[in-house]
Amino acid sequence: xxxxxxxxxxxxxxxxxxxxxxxxxxxxxxxxxxxxxxxxxxxxxxxxxxxxxxxxxxxxxxxxxxxxxxxxxxxxxxxxxxxxxxxxxxxxxxxxxxxxxxxxxxxxx
Amino acid sequence: xxxxxxxxxxxxxxxxxxxxxxxxxxxxxxxxxxxxxxxxxxxxxxxxxxxxxxxxxxxxxxxxxxxxxxxxxxxxxxxxxxxxxxxxxxxxxxxxxxxxxxxxxxxxxxxxxxx
Numbered sequence: 001x002x003x004x005x006x007x008x009x010x011x012x013x014x015x016x017x018x019x020x021x022x023x024x025x026x027x028x029x030x031x032x033x034x035x036x037x038x039x040x041x042x043x044x045x046x047x048x049x050x051x052x053x054x055x056x057x058x059x060x061x062x063x064x065x066x067x068x069x070x071x072x073x074x075x076x077x078x079x080x081x082x083x084x085x086x087x088x089x090x091x092x093x094x095x096x097x098x099x100x101x102x103x104x105x106x107x108x109x
Numbered sequence: 110x111x112x113x114x115x116x117x118x119x120x121x122x123x124x125x126x127x128x129x130x131x132x133x134x135x136x137x138x139x140x141x142x143x144x145x146x147x148x149x150x151x152x153x154x155x156x157x158x159x160x161x162x163x164x165x166x167x168x169x170x171x172x173x174x175x176x177x178x179x180x181x182x183x184x185x186x187x188x189x190x191x192x193x194x195x196x197x198x199x200x201x202x203x204x205x206x207x208x209x210x211x212x213x214x215x216x217x218x219x220x221x222x223x224x
Binding site: 004008034042043044045046049088090095096097098099100101102 | 140142144149150151152153154157165167199212213214215216217218
């Protein structure tokens with residue numbers, strides 16, 4: 001079992017819709033969770049982090065954490081074509097961040 | 110501009126050649142990391158350095174060595190390159206400011222091809 005699992009996609013949504021990206025993790029002791037966005041050929045950039053159960057909102061982005069279910073999600077409201085990218089879920093381990101393989105999001109104009 | 114600088118951006122090596130990937134950060138971060146990214150595999154940790162003077166193995170250290178030259182610089186060396194090391198390599202740094210802030214800053218990456 002991978003430590004951090006994501007559906008590779010692609011997830012295709014129309015412009016203006018809500019995109020929902022999901023991530024599960026195996027280490028029940030994990031405390032901090034991150035979402036990175038990576039455009040093709042570019043480096044990952046941090047868009048959200050969360051460490052408490054519940055929701056955290058930042059502009060059009062909402063991160064949701066459920067530690068009991070070992071589940072993290074990212075909602076993108078009013079999706080734009082510029083949101084088309086790969087979204088990486090990352091979990092803080094004992095040594096460093098462990099990343100999922102990413103979900104590719106395509107926002108159709 | 111503040112950030113993480115990686116060199117070179119692109120490199121082609123022949124099997125058995127050696128090379129060093131350079132990484133420097135100017136954000137006064139304590140921790141630095143080397144990851145590799147392969148299609149469908151996500152980012153995998155090669156080595157990390159929690160602070161100046163310390164280095165530790167990550168998930169995929171075989172075939173690599175690292176040096177934390179000073180607080181700013183963390184280099185990755187391939188002693189004898191193999192085709193399996195064809196990948197995109199990212200350096201990152203972080204500073205633990207508070208329990209809710211472990212975000213990494215990534216360099217622009219090095220695309221390495223071993224033929």
